[in-house]
Amino acid sequence: MFVSVDARGLACPRPVIATKKALEEMVDGIISVVVDNLAAKENVVKFATANKCEVKVEEKNNLYSITITKGQGTVAELVHKGVQNDTVYLITQQTLGQGNNELGAVLIKSFFYALLEKEPLPRAIMFINGGVFLTTESSPVLEHLTALNTKGVQIRSCGLCVDYYELKDKLAVGEITNMYSIIEELSSASKAITL
Amino acid sequence: MIKLTEYSKNGGCAAKIGPGDLAGVLGQLPRTADPRLLVGIDTSDDAGVYKLSDTIALIQTVDFFTPIVDDPYLFGQIAAANSLSDVYAMGGKPLTAMNIVAFPVCKLDPGVLLTILQGGQDKVIEAGAVIVGGHSIHDDEPKYGLSVTGIAHPDKILTNAGAKPGDVLLITKAIGTGVLTMAARADMFPEGVAAAIRSMVKLNKAAAQVMDRFTIHACTDITGFGLLGHLREMAIASNVSMDIDTKTLPLLPEAKEAAEMGLVPASAYNNRGYLTSVTFASTVPEYIRDLCYDPQTSGGLLMSVPEDIAAQLLSDLKQAGIEESAIIGRAFNKKGGEIYVC
Numbered sequence: 001m002f003v004s005v006d007a008r009g010l011a012c013p014r015p016v017i018a019t020k021k022a023l024e025e026m027v028d029g030i031i032s033v034v035v036d037n038l039a040a041k042e043n044v045v046k047f048a049t050a051n052k053c054e055v056k057v058e059e060k061n062n063l064y065s066i067t068i069t070k071g072q073g074t075v076a077e078l079v080h081k082g083v084q085n086d087t088v089y090l091i092t093q094q095t096l097g098q099g100n101n102e103l104g105a106v107l108i109k110s111f112f113y114a115l116l117e118k119e120p121l122p123r124a125i126m127f128i129n130g131g132v133f134l135t136t137e138s139s140p141v142l143e144h145l146t147a148l149n150t151k152g153v154q155i156r157s158c159g160l161c162v163d164y165y166e167l168k169d170k171l172a173v174g175e176i177t178n179m180y181s182i183i184e185e186l187s188s189a190s191k192a193i194t195l
Numbered sequence: 196m197i198k199l200t201e202y203s204k205n206g207g208c209a210a211k212i213g214p215g216d217l218a219g220v221l222g223q224l225p226r227t228a229d230p231r232l233l234v235g236i237d238t239s240d241d242a243g244v245y246k247l248s249d250t251i252a253l254i255q256t257v258d259f260f261t262p263i264v265d266d267p268y269l270f271g272q273i274a275a276a277n278s279l280s281d282v283y284a285m286g287g288k289p290l291t292a293m294n295i296v297a298f299p300v301c302k303l304d305p306g307v308l309l310t311i312l313q314g315g316q317d318k319v320i321e322a323g324a325v326i327v328g329g330h331s332i333h334d335d336e337p338k339y340g341l342s343v344t345g346i347a348h349p350d351k352i353l354t355n356a357g358a359k360p361g362d363v364l365l366i367t368k369a370i371g372t373g374v375l376t377m378a379a380r381a382d383m384f385p386e387g388v389a390a391a392i393r394s395m396v397k398l399n400k401a402a403a404q405v406m407d408r409f410t411i412h413a414c415t416d417i418t419g420f421g422l423l424g425h426l427r428e429m430a431i432a433s434n435v436s437m438d439i440d441t442k443t444l445p446l447l448p449e450a451k452e453a454a455e456m457g458l459v460p461a462s463a464y465n466n467r468g469y470l471t472s473v474t475f476a477s478t479v480p481e482y483i484r485d486l487c488y489d490p491q492t493s494g495g496l497l498m499s500v501p502e503d504i505a506a507q508l509l510s511d512l513k514q515a516g517i518e519e520s521a522i523i524g525r526a527f528n529k530k531g532g533e534i535y536v537c
Contacts, residue, residue, distance in 0.1 A: 013378075016458060042464060
């Protein structure tokens with residue numbers, strides 16, 4: 001789970017109260033808090049540390065971005081434990097490989113089945129173009145993708161593609177993303193695999 | 196139920212202009228010299244003192260701030276206790292007081308203002324003084340405080356400039372009203388908040404009466420610049436250094452937890468930025484450091500006294516019901532103004 005809290009322009013203790021609310025509504029995941037003054041930064045860091053969360057601060061142009069990681073099931077923790085690695089997959093079609101489409105449909109099913117069975121799991125799987133048919137209602141691999149998602153693998157579908165195929169209301173697993181996030185995920189991954 | 200603190204960004208002494216900013220402005224003004232002016236602005240003291248005769252000196256002080264609590268009656272009491280405290284800190288007795296009021300008459304029920312003034316008046320009466328008037332203006336943000344006039348014998352004025360090497364330092368109230376008023380705004384730590392309010396409405400009258408029976412070298416009250424800010428003012432004015440032992444520092448209940456939760460007022464960080472001549476031992480935990488910088492509203496008296504009377508003074512203060520009184524450190528003959536906290 002990822003939540004962002006914009007606490008710019010808020011006087012103390014309101015940035016802490018906003019962070020507290022976000023933290024209480026979350027079992028595990030990442031909260032990104034943005035504040036615009038030193039006192040708010042120090043206080044949010046104190047609050048997160050007191051709540052036994054992992055905290056990272058970045059300062060840019062007098063804005064502080066505070067990344068708070070809560071719980072055991074977070075990506076950072078899982079990567080650390082070897083359950084998950086930093087690989088990101090980019091899926092560009094609803095079948096696997098070039099050639100016969102019937103065979104490709106069988107292969108994609110066995111691919112996700114195998115992926116689910118083998119640790120470490122990837123950090124994220126991105127779906128573009130025809131790939132978005134796999135994350136929507138009539139997908140033959142919905143069960144596998146849902147299982148991967150529950151285990152902490154991010155499932156993201158290209159918003160433009162979902163719109164193009166008129167599948168917007170039919171998204172069945174993961175979240176919608178955009179090209180900027182896809183590029184960010186691919187370039188920040190230790191290994192990016194395109195299928 | 197109205198929530199007075201929603202009308203203000205910083206409550207109480209946390210609303211004070213920081214010592215750094217203030218010094219930059221005041222330093223540019225010409226000094227007025229008068230042989231009868233016993234205490235002026237030079238030494239950053241609590242009040243001005245003017246000698247009227249060989250036996251009477253006039254003590255004048257003014258203090259006002261934005262709501263620190265939601266309850267108007269409590270806000271009035273706290274503002275008055277805070278204003279009266281400056282006269283006690285100079286070794287004086289308050290005689291008269293004038294109300295200073297800023298109030299959004301169109302937005303808030305005038306009954307709220309009446310309740311604030313009742314709170315203030317009750318504290319002035321408790322102090323044995325009398326309200327002689329006041330001044331009020333329209334303002335979106337409510338503000339209240341008093342200008343208090345008191346007297347003392349010119350030879351018995353207690354400034355912050357009299358601390359001597361070898362002195363023992365005492366305080367009469369627990370620390371933490373800044374973080375706990377933040378906690379009140381966050382609806383957290385109700386037990387600590389209640390204790391902070393009890394502490395803030397308490398006059399320093401009884402402490403001043405006990406103090407009057409002893410030889411006191413220096414005295415001030417702890418307000419917006421925090422414990423360390425006021426220790427530093429005393430150390431500079433007296434040209435001594437100080438060692439503070441935080442293990443004996445009295446803290447309000449839940450002040451530790453509130454500070455650790457990040458409920459530290461912005462002005463505590465300002466105080467920290469300004470006070471560069473303070474050194475902490477590495478063993479002093481973060482929350483203690485924050486509380487040392489925490490702006491206090493209607494804080495206790497800070498006294499510098501000869502070592503041989505310290506134990507008796509402490510025991511008399513406790514007997515007079517000022518339970519939180521504690522010895523917190525010593526003054527030394529080192530380079531003036533330096534403070535070491537362990």
